Amino acid sequence: MTPAHDSSAAAGRAAELRALLARAQHEYYVLDRPSLSDAEYDKLFRELQAIERDHPELRDADSPTARVGADVGDSHLAKHTHLVPMASLDNAFDEAELQEWDQRLRRLVGDAVDKDGYCCELKIDGAAVSLTYVNGELKIGATRGNGRVGEDVTANLRTIADVPRRLEGKDWPETIEIRGEVYMEFDGFERMNRERAAAGAPVFANPRNSAAGALRQKDPRETAKKPLRFLGYAFAVPGNPSLPFTTQWELLESLASWGIPTPPHRRHCPTLDAVHAWAREIENTIRPELPFAIDGGVVKVNRLTLQTELGVVGGRIPRWAVARKFAPDIAETKLLDIEVQVGRTGALTPRAVLAPVEVGGATITYATLHNFDLVAEKDLRIGDVVQVKRAGEVIPQILGPVPERRDGSERSVQVPTHCPVCGSAAVRDEEEVASYCPNLACSGRRLEALAHFTSRAGMDIRGLSYQRLEQLIAAGLVNDAADIYGITVEQLVPTKAGGGVPGFQAKSASALVEAIDASKQQPLSRLLNALGIRHVGAESAKLLARAFGTMDALQGASAEQIEALHGVGATMAASVREWFDAPAMQDLVTRLEAAGLRMDEPQAAVAGGVFAGKKIVLTGTLPTLSRPQATELIENAGGKVTSSVSKATDLVVAGDEAGSKLDKAKELGVEVIDEAELLRRLGR
Numbered sequence: 178m179t180p181a182h183d184s185s186a187a188a189g190r191a192a193e194l195r196a197l198l199a200r201a202q203h204e205y206y207v208l209d210r211p212s213l214s215d216a217e218y219d220k221l222f223r224e225l226q227a228i229e230r231d232h233p234e235l236r237d238a239d240s241p242t243a244r245v246g247a248d249v250g251d252s253h254l255a256k257h258t259h260l261v262p263m264a265s266l267d268n269a270f271d272e273a274e275l276q277e278w279d280q281r282l283r284r285l286v287g288d289a290v291d292k293d294g295y296c297c298e299l300k301i302d303g304a305a306v307s308l309t310y311v312n313g314e315l316k317i318g319a320t321r322g323n324g325r326v327g328e329d330v331t332a333n334l335r336t337i338a339d340v341p342r343r344l345e346g347k348d349w350p351e352t353i354e355i356r357g358e359v360y361m362e363f364d365g366f367e368r369m370n371r372e373r374a375a376a377g378a379p380v381f382a383n384p385r386n387s388a389a390g391a392l393r394q395k396d397p398r399e400t401a402k403k404p405l406r407f408l409g410y411a412f413a414v415p416g417n418p419s420l421p422f423t424t425q426w427e428l429l430e431s432l433a434s435w436g437i438p439t440p441p442h443r444r445h446c447p448t449l450d451a452v453h454a455w456a457r458e459i460e461n462t463i464r465p466e467l468p469f470a471i472d473g474g475v476v477k478v479n480r481l482t483l484q485t486e487l488g489v490v491g492g493r494i495p496r497w498a499v500a501r502k503f504a505p506d507i508a509e510t511k512l513l514d515i516e517v518q519v520g521r522t523g524a525l526t527p528r529a530v531l532a533p534v535e536v537g538g539a540t541i542t543y544a545t546l547h548n549f550d551l552v553a554e555k556d557l558r559i560g561d562v563v564q565v566k567r568a569g570e571v572i573p574q575i576l577g578p579v580p581e582r583r584d585g586s587e588r589s590v591q592v593p594t595h596c597p598v599c600g601s602a603a604v605r606d607e608e609e610v611a612s613y614c615p616n617l618a619c620s621g622r623r624l625e626a627l628a629h630f631t632s633r634a635g636m637d638i639r640g641l642s643y644q645r646l647e648q649l650i651a652a653g654l655v656n657d658a659a660d661i662y663g664i665t666v667e668q669l670v671p672t673k674a675g676g677g678v679p680g681f682q683a684k685s686a687s688a689l690v691e692a693i694d695a696s697k698q699q700p701l702s703r704l705l706n707a708l709g710i711r712h713v714g715a716e717s718a719k720l721l722a723r724a725f726g727t728m729d730a731l732q733g734a735s736a737e738q739i740e741a742l743h744g745v746g747a748t749m750a751a752s753v754r755e756w757f758d759a760p761a762m763q764d765l766v767t768r769l770e771a772a773g774l775r776m777d778e779p780q781a782a783v784a785g786g787v788f789a790g791k792k793i794v795l796t797g798t799l800p801t802l803s804r805p806q807a808t809e810l811i812e813n814a815g816g817k818v819t820s821s822v823s824k825a826t827d828l829v830v831a832g833d834e835a836g837s838k839l840d841k842a843k844e845l846g847v848e849v850i851d852e853a854e855l856l857r858r859l860g861r
């Protein structure tokens with residue numbers, strides 16, 4: 178991996194790397210404005226480590242590889258000397274490196290590790306702090322600094338709700354330094370950056386740097402405005418007195434019992450294989466869903482006496498713990514252009530075109546931007562280096578620009594004045610912070626609108642995927658929703674004469690025609706949602722369908738009558754009216770009715786359903802039902818699905834990884850059932 182160096186070349190490269198790394202550390206730890214990505218930094222760091230390993234004569238106590246963090250000598254904050262130094266962590270970038278770490282420690286302590294195994298925790302990507310509690314009271318909070326001396330940020334830490342002023346319980350040592358991470362959730366970070374951009378202040382590149390910056394403010398009132406969070410994962414007690422527990426796992430449980438929030442998704446793993454499995458699960462399934470950034474997991478020898486025995490190398494790196502780093506799910510790349518797309522309701526939305534970049538195991542060339550206000554709020558300019566985040570299967574998102582990388586050639590982005598497809602003058606919709614194409618018959622909307630029409634939340638026509646719809650449009654078979662109901666098997670199956678649609682066979686064609694036919698029975702609420710009327714989503718479609726009962730009644734209602742419904746505003750009422758008033762849409766409704774679609778809402782089932790009048794909360798992942806499916810089943814049985822648990826809640830349906838809602842339900846004595854019981858009560 179590292180090029181072989183002869184001694185003088187090695188010395189030259191080492192000096193070069195030290196200068197680069199020292200600058201990067203200063204930018205990262207002191208200025209909170211890195212100009213390298215973490216991956217670039219880690220690569221240079223490892224190169225220097227390799228040179229120093231191969232050339233012992235070049236080792237130097239001042240090398241960036243021998244330091245923890247950065248000195249705080251010229252900080253504007255008061256200094257604080259930690260009672261017990263704060264360490265860094267060694268990295269394992271894959272399973273083989275984790276295995277090597279395990280073998281190293283086994284050479285020292287043998288199989289003693291097997292007795293209590295490993296404690297695996299999320300590695301929260303924030304800023305490390307130490308909280309000193311004396312007699313249970315928070316006395317001092319400090320940053321890690323260079324590991325020995327940090328900055329006193331007590332007043333700032335007191336503004337963070339997660340940091341208790343007083344420890345709960347009583348079995349804590351008299352003086353204790355609790356270690357943890359101050360971090361920012363993605364939501365809070367984006368909100369804060371939007372506000373900064375609006376106020377003309379420079380935006381932060383990522384949640385880690387914003388958290389570190391916010392923590393180190395001179396004025397605690399500034400810190401208080403930032404959405405900072407805290408998680409604790411370790412503590413140190415001066416003098417190493419004996420503790421009432423023996424493992425890292427119990428240590429975390431004690432922290433939690435003292436009121437310190439601790440990292441979720443931790444696991445006690447008896448073997449290294451179990452550790453590998455945990456890391457894979459975190460990287461592939463947990464990380465994409467987490468509300469905050471992690472850069473890996475931390476694997477710790479569970480038994481505390483073994484931790485002490487293994488000790489710390491060079492005052493910097495504990496032998497008993499290692500950071501199992503993941504491939505980054507955030508990457509930097511260039512924003513090449515911003516394209517305008519026409520959505521199904523005519524909304525003109527920006528789409529970022531990126532220089533291809535590999536992130537989270539896939540190559541990314543596009544990212545969503547939601548609306549043009551967001552582009553302005555994030556202060557994105559064409560030509561910017563941007564940070565992109567890819568979470569699982571969702572469309573990649575742009576976290577923000579890296580303003581340090583600007584060279585002045587970047588161009589700001591213009592809000593479109595016309596629809597790029599039909600040329601209509603764009604109309605601004607204040608409520609939706611979007612511009613849109615007002616032409617209801619705009620062909621730019623067609624594909625998206627049809628895909629929405631046939632989707633699961635709409636008419637739910639199996640087999641009419643996006644690609645299929647594109648083909649049907651191209652074959653001239655479908656121009657609008659009503660055309661779908663005229664499709665025949667003969668039109669679909671390719672003929673020698675060149676007719677039909679590629680890929681269809683007699684069997685798949687009749688399956689599709691059957692699915693189309695079956696969808697005619699969907700209730701009015703589904704149809705209304707499927708039609709994609711601006712401002713009418715699945716919920717409002719249900720409201721309208723239940724209130725008016727039939728398409729005719731709704732079509733004949735005045736804006737005032739529609740607005741009189743509870744839960745419908747003037748904007749939605751006007752939009753519904755406008756839609757039904759457009760001759761093209763009247764024609765569409767007539768043709769859909771002629772095609773035999775059911776145009777009313779079944780009412781009876783709802784009032785007499787098994788859950789009539791019940792408030793029900795869903796939490797966790799259910800084994801077979803998706804959230805929308807479970808919600809629909811409950812609503813069809815007369816129940817109402819609400820988002821938070823309170824005394825008014827009648828029932829909680831809990832699945833895997835159910836979190837605080839389940840705790841709350843238990844606390845309030847609300848009945849909790851699982852999916853199987855839900856289905857049983859529904860008679861399914």
Ligand SMILES: NC(=O)c1ccc[n+]([C@@H]2O[C@H](COP(=O)([O-])OP(=O)(O)OC[C@H]3O[C@@H](n4cnc5c(N)ncnc54)[C@H](O)[C@@H]3O)[C@@H](O)[C@H]2O)c1
Nearest residue numbers: 201205211213214215218265266298299300301305410475
């Ligand atoms: N981009 C740059 O220019 C630049 C510069 C310097 C450092 N860095 C980044 O910082 C890293 C090195 O920093 P470091 O020395 O702080 O090491 P580290 O971040 O790799 O690991 C040590 C830190 O992990 C944190 N941590 C989070 N969760 C933890 C848990 N559950 N248990 C224990 N510790 C936990 C602690 O704060 C601890 O100090 C580099 O690998 C790089 O990613 C980047």
Ligand SMILES: [Zn+2]
Nearest residue numbers: 596599614619
């Ligand atoms: Zn248009």
